[in-house]
Amino acid sequence: RKEVEQDPGPFNVPEGATVAFNCTYSNSASQSFFWYRQDCRKEPKLLMSVYSSGNEDGRFTAQLNRASQYISLLIRDSKLSDSATYLCVFLSSNTGKLIFGQGTTLQVKP
């Protein structure tokens, strides 16, 4: 089983829609979780960390479900500028390394 799995998509949604991505991980010892955003032909950038209690940043909500070993990212009121690839990332407590998912592509259409 891969250490982290994401549905690559693409997710095609209209402007204003709510969209959610999940990401599952196999290492139960994983400590910290993050969502990165990568625009086409650009480098990844940290979008937000994922806290155990769930956290929100404007239209973005991140949640962690340790029992089922997945994290999620919810985007409300999608904008055209949200079109990008979203990478889930976790910090392995075993190795101290960051493990990246392959990313989920979102296309927001007018």
Next chain:
Amino acid sequence: DVKVTQSSRYLVKRTGEKVFLECVQDMDHENMFWYRQDPGLGLRLIYFSYDVKMKEKGDIPEGYSVSREKKERFSLILESASTNQTSMYLCASCVLNTGELFFGEGSRLTVL
């Protein structure tokens, strides 16, 4: 703002050539990383370094070496490039392994 600069955005090399990819960061970060990114495989760690002259193998170090002679500079070396090393190479740095990596813009290497 943190700046991570990669020397070349696009390179085309021939099989067997030696390739140097340079990365410089301006924020005095201890940790530096080299990843490659391929469709369907995501980012994979090649090598990383926690200090000057220190290097550790990542998940896919075969065919690569690195050099960290100065804190701000981390170089990736392909001793003899092969076609399966055609990829996007991303350099990154951070202060502590907290999860926030700062990436360079990437170097797209094509090996013919």
